[in-house]
Amino acid sequence: MKNSINNAFKIAKKENRPALISYTVCGDNTKDKSLQILNSISKDLDIAEWGIPHNCPTADGKDIQNSSYRALQNGIRLNDIFNLVKKFKKTKLSKPIILMGYYQMIFNYGEKKFIQKCKASGVDGLIVVDLSFPDNKNFAKLCKKNSICFVQLIAPTTTVKRMKEIIKSSHEMIYMISTISTTGSALKYSIKRIIKNYNVIKKIKPSKNVVIGFGITKKTISNLRSADGLVVGSAICREITRSLKDGQNPVINVSKLVRILKNKII
Amino acid sequence: MIKLKKKTPLIDQHDKFGFYGNKFGGNFCAETMRKPIEDLSKLFEKLRKDRKFLKKRDHYFRHYLGGETPFFKLENLTRHLGGAQIWCKDVSAINGDAHKAYHATVNALICKESGKRYIAGDTGAGMFGKNLAMAAKKMNLKCKIFMGTKDISRQAPNVKFIRNAGAEVVPVDSGSKTLVDAVSECMRHYVSNCDNTHLAVGSAIGCNIFLKICAWSTSQISRELKKQLIKEFGEIPKLKLINVIGGGSSALGFWNEFIDYDKKHVELIGVEAKYAAPLSTNAKVAILHGAAQYCLTDKEGQIAETHSLSAGLDYPGSSPLHGFLKDSGRARYTNASDKEALAAFKLITKLEDIRPSLEPAHAWSECIRLAPKLKKSDVLVVNNCGKGYKDKKIYIEQLGYYPK
Numbered sequence: 001m002k003n004s005i006n007n008a009f010k011i012a013k014k015e016n017r018p019a020l021i022s023y024t025v026c027g028d029n030t031k032d033k034s035l036q037i038l039n040s041i042s043k044d045l046d047i048a049e050w051g052i053p054h055n056c057p058t059a060d061g062k063d064i065q066n067s068s069y070r071a072l073q074n075g076i077r078l079n080d081i082f083n084l085v086k087k088f089k090k091t092k093l094s095k096p097i098i099l100m101g102y103y104q105m106i107f108n109y110g111e112k113k114f115i116q117k118c119k120a121s122g123v124d125g126l127i128v129v130d131l132s133f134p135d136n137k138n139f140a141k142l143c144k145k146n147s148i149c150f151v152q153l154i155a156p157t158t159t160v161k162r163m164k165e166i167i168k169s170s171h172e173m174i175y176m177i178s179t180i181s182t183t184g185s186a187l188k189y190s191i192k193r194i195i196k197n198y199n200v201i202k203k204i205k206p207s208k209n210v211v212i213g214f215g216i217t218k219k220t221i222s223n224l225r226s227a228d229g230l231v232v233g234s235a236i237c238r239e240i241t242r243s244l245k246d247g248q249n250p251v252i253n254v255s256k257l258v259r260i261l262k263n264k265i266i
Numbered sequence: 267m268i269k270l271k272k273k274t275p276l277i278d279q280h281d282k283f284g285f286y287g288n289k290f291g292g293n294f295c296a297e298t299m300r301k302p303i304e305d306l307s308k309l310f311e312k313l314r315k316d317r318k319f320l321k322k323r324d325h326y327f328r329h330y331l332g333g334e335t336p337f338f339k340l341e342n343l344t345r346h347l348g349g350a351q352i353w354c355k356d357v358s359a360i361n362g363d364a365h366k367a368y369h370a371t372v373n374a375l376i377c378k379e380s381g382k383r384y385i386a387g388d389t390g391a392g393m394f395g396k397n398l399a400m401a402a403k404k405m406n407l408k409c410k411i412f413m414g415t416k417d418i419s420r421q422a423p424n425v426k427f428i429r430n431a432g433a434e435v436v437p438v439d440s441g442s443k444t445l446v447d448a449v450s451e452c453m454r455h456y457v458s459n460c461d462n463t464h465l466a467v468g469s470a471i472g473c474n475i476f477l478k479i480c481a482w483s484t485s486q487i488s489r490e491l492k493k494q495l496i497k498e499f500g501e502i503p504k505l506k507l508i509n510v511i512g513g514g515s516s517a518l519g520f521w522n523e524f525i526d527y528d529k530k531h532v533e534l535i536g537v538e539a540k541y542a543a544p545l546s547t548n549a550k551v552a553i554l555h556g557a558a559q560y561c562l563t564d565k566e567g568q569i570a571e572t573h574s575l576s577a578g579l580d581y582p583g584s585s586p587l588h589g590f591l592k593d594s595g596r597a598r599y600t601n602a603s604d605k606e607a608l609a610a611f612k613l614i615t616k617l618e619d620i621r622p623s624l625e626p627a628h629a630w631s632e633c634i635r636l637a638p639k640l641k642k643s644d645v646l647v648v649n650n651c652g653k654g655y656k657d658k659k660i661y662i663e664q665l666g667y668y669p670k
Contacts, residue, residue, distance in 0.1 A: 054567075055441065055569055056441075056450050056555070056569045058450050058454060058457070058555065058556070059296040059298075072568065077566050102553070105567050107552070107558075108550075108566070109567065129296055130295055130296060132297045133297075133300075155297040155301075157298050157299075157300065157301040157461070158297060158300070162301070177298060180457075180460060180461055181458040182454045185458060
């Protein structure tokens, strides 16, 4: 089994910093542009998450909805996503890539076919927002069999009992949702409370890489730098929206933003 | 073929993952929602066995919603069509003007029991929104109603009512600007506020617990109907129960007590809107709003847009329970176009004193198609589940008049 995701965390740990994980939507605003963005920010990233756009995203806030909408408007399809992943993985500075999406897209494509395509194109991990524990047990097994890391999520509402079960069935990375919200809203809890939740998870199984996501921006990222990894999504999508609105090149602007984020956690 | 269990309420025929017939339903939701819906499930299972709660529910149904809704024969229509006897279960006579009154009220009662002070719901035609706003006011809860901007404009009388009842109408301007987007936005609101807000889903859709609460609440309709039939006929006669299908909440309530009957004895017929008809046009199973169901999608699996004059039916998905009833062969599903629904409204209101909204007009259309082919001994019952005043403007635009 390849361990690209574990390695990414090891590298960050060696440098005494959290892993930086981006989230952008594949195909936002076009197929080429989304690949250019990823290629350009890859050097500052440890892991890249790519969203599979869906038109009924019930857990996403406005920013990611806008990105998904743009991508769908420009005709992105699942097969395009696999091709783009393949291209990204061929570049020199490519990083481990995690696809993130809603179960409907996988269900419609066929679970087995989807996983095979992931494997063939070089996808390292999967996050399925609405396939939670224990309903995801079989799917997670299928991922493991194919050397793909299935990332379990833990929310502020998750009980400790459930947390233990989730962690037990988890692979090398766990995603902790910082706050009760959809993606992209402001942090509702104090940093102290978020870190406290994080420590509860870490204490159960210290060897698991736990990343924090939802509501992480330029302003909040450095306060959370004690985590194994931090995911920035909506803030990047917002930057793409702003760039397009102002007639600027999103590749340049997003690269600048990611560089700033990286500098905040070094 | 999927088999239904006898003597087990339809809503309880799911496995531990919330699936009916191994295929429909489930709990496809974000981790954040898992604990709140688990808590809600526990609370609901407790309350439905709690005599005090049931008494409270019955008290509200009787005194607040006005008690039993009428059941009567449509003599003129029967004579005009010259076939089966046509009967009307006039659920629109309820205080609140539609069957949505039942589950809006029950949801407000459950919210109260849960100790939450906020309640949020989605609405298409505005009937659920209006009833939830009313119930929230009655029970002193803060209420938000999510509604597509297209529906806000075409169902203006209900929007006014919701606002007058003191609820906030949250306009949803994404996607098709109709019910599907309202439900998505309402679910997002819940994901962000599940610590203090009760989610009242307006149809028999969503994660397992939401469709259970909905169908449990509307089943009041068939409890009444059963008694009324026995009173009229001395027994349950050979029946066809015709109901319109959007999200499927009224049909499930109308049919619930009759599920165990043989379909040759009590036939269940669902009528969808022609261009929002996942059950009657062989749509694929898809995951929408937390559940697997028959749903209109494109080849890539994206949720398709629908088109119906009726806001309450303009929804690409269907209740998992209807998928279950369809695949088990217990119910059959057909559809009616805007034009057919309008023609039905025209004929019904010419001959009878009822004024159906656009939604039940679809069911009446099927009744009109069917009745002449049947014998006098056949009994057709239509659930007249919504009052027409909310569609007055649309009827005038389409037909040139609205009957007195």
